[in-house]
Amino acid sequence: MTAHSGVPTVLIVDHDVGLVCWLGEVFTEIGLQAIPAVNCRQALAFSDQLAADVDVVAVNPGLPGVSRMIQTLKSAQPNLKVILIQDHDDEPNRAPPADATIERPSGWQTISRTLWHQKLRGVLRLLNTNPPPGEGTPARI
Amino acid sequence: MSAAPAAAHTVTQSEQRSHQRYPLELEIEYRLLNRARSQRLGSGATVNISSGGVLFRADEFVPSGTPIELMLNWPFLLEGVCPLRLVMRGHVVRSTGTEIAISCRHHEFRTAGTGAARNLKPSPRVRSRG
Numbered sequence: 217m218t219a220h221s222g223v224p225t226v227l228i229v230d231h232d233v234g235l236v237c238w239l240g241e242v243f244t245e246i247g248l249q250a251i252p253a254v255n256c257r258q259a260l261a262f263s264d265q266l267a268a269d270v271d272v273v274a275v276n277p278g279l280p281g282v283s284r285m286i287q288t289l290k291s292a293q294p295n296l297k298v299i300l301i302q303d304h305d306d307e308p309n310r311a312p313p314a315d316a317t318i319e320r321p322s323g324w325q326t327i328s329r330t331l332w333h334q335k336l337r338g339v340l341r342l343l344n345t346n347p348p349p350g351e352g353t354p355a356r357i
Numbered sequence: 358m359s360a361a362p363a364a365a366h367t368v369t370q371s372e373q374r375s376h377q378r379y380p381l382e383l384e385i386e387y388r389l390l391n392r393a394r395s396q397r398l399g400s401g402a403t404v405n406i407s408s409g410g411v412l413f414r415a416d417e418f419v420p421s422g423t424p425i426e427l428m429l430n431w432p433f434l435l436e437g438v439c440p441l442r443l444v445m446r447g448h449v450v451r452s453t454g455t456e457i458a459i460s461c462r463h464h465e466f467r468t469a470g471t472g473a474a475r476n477l478k479p480s481p482r483v484r485s486r487g
Contacts (some may be wrong), residue, residue, distance in 0.1 A: 232408035233443065234462050238374065238379035240433040249434040252466055265441060265468050321377045329380075 224345050225268050227251045229259040229285070230274040230301055233321065242332045248272070255283035260288055272345055274299040274318070277311040285336070286312055297343040315343050326350060376407035383429050385413060390446075392432040397447060401457075403429075410460045419457050423449045426461070431466070442467045 225230045228239045233254060240250035251268055253259035256279050264268050270289055275282055277300045290296045298314040304322060311317075316339045321327055383403045389396045401415035411427060419425070425448060431441035443466055451458040 233445070233461075234381075234407040236405050236407075237381050237383070239442070240431070241381060244433040252431060252433075252443070254464070254466065258452075258466065261408040262441070262466070262468065271451060325377065327377070327379060 224248045224271040225251060226272040226274055227253065227259055227263055227268070227270045227289070229253045229256060229273065229279065229282075231255070231279065232320075235301070238327070238332075242329065242336055243274075245329075245335055246337055248340075255279060256285035260285055263289065263292075269293060270296060272299060272340075273298045274301055276301045276320075277314075278303070283312045284297065290307060291296075297345055299339060299343075376409040378405040378407045378412070380405050383432060385427050385429045387413075387415065387428070388426045392414065393445065401455075404456065405428055410447065410450070410458060412458045415455050415457055418455060419449050419452055421449050421452055425449055425459055440468050 224247075226239075226243050226251055228236050228237050228243070230239075231254055233252075236252045239323055241251055243250045248271075251262050251270070253257075256275075259273070259275075262268070266274070270293055273286065273289055273296060273349070275285070275298070286298055297316070298312070300311055300314040300317045301320050302327065303320050304319045311331060318335065318339060381403050382390060384400065385403055386398065386400050388398055399415050399417060399419075401413045404412040404414060407414075413427070425446070427443075427445045429443050434441070443464065445459075445461045445464040447459045447461040447463070449457055450460045
């Protein structure tokens, strides 16, 4: 999709549909477009069916098939950036190689949209995957 | 697809607390189901979404225990097309006025066909808080 619109595309892969929707909204608000999936097989199917050039994948490293999915995506997009969605108790050594990590919110933790805008902007800066100037909507509190 | 066990028709407080609720206000359509047949169509907007369920506002009262299907067009593609749709099935676990909590036993993202995808409009994003 990048090739058509100039807007970076993030593929969000997690079993928690709430988190997928949340990240979809926050990534969009900071200027990306988002493709959702609840497992790795679906992620590959959607990126194929939508003919998407995926720039970033944000994925739960505990999902079955995650390494193979990343490998497949990287074969199509060598510059793919990988963000792992870590649980608090994840063992870092078992995770696939990644460019960045974000921590999954837990329990009754209050979700701050502003904080997540800052967090994801910081991650994208780190990955050098910046949305086009003027894209995205201002943070809302 | 992840899905709660089909037999789990009650959501305990501890189960509810294990799911983070994400504040999202997205327009939805819903169908009240009876033995897998569509009974009635309505519309509303989500208040929050978790892995276990959805809280949404509707323009009518829906009694607890009602089987329900929610649909929303994925609103986060920016090219003016919406080839993805989130479909969630479950039942109403709480209904206070027009605010309805459902427990999801099944959810999936679906793609529309290439032609249909161009005709699908994304769900309007109502207004988000958080």
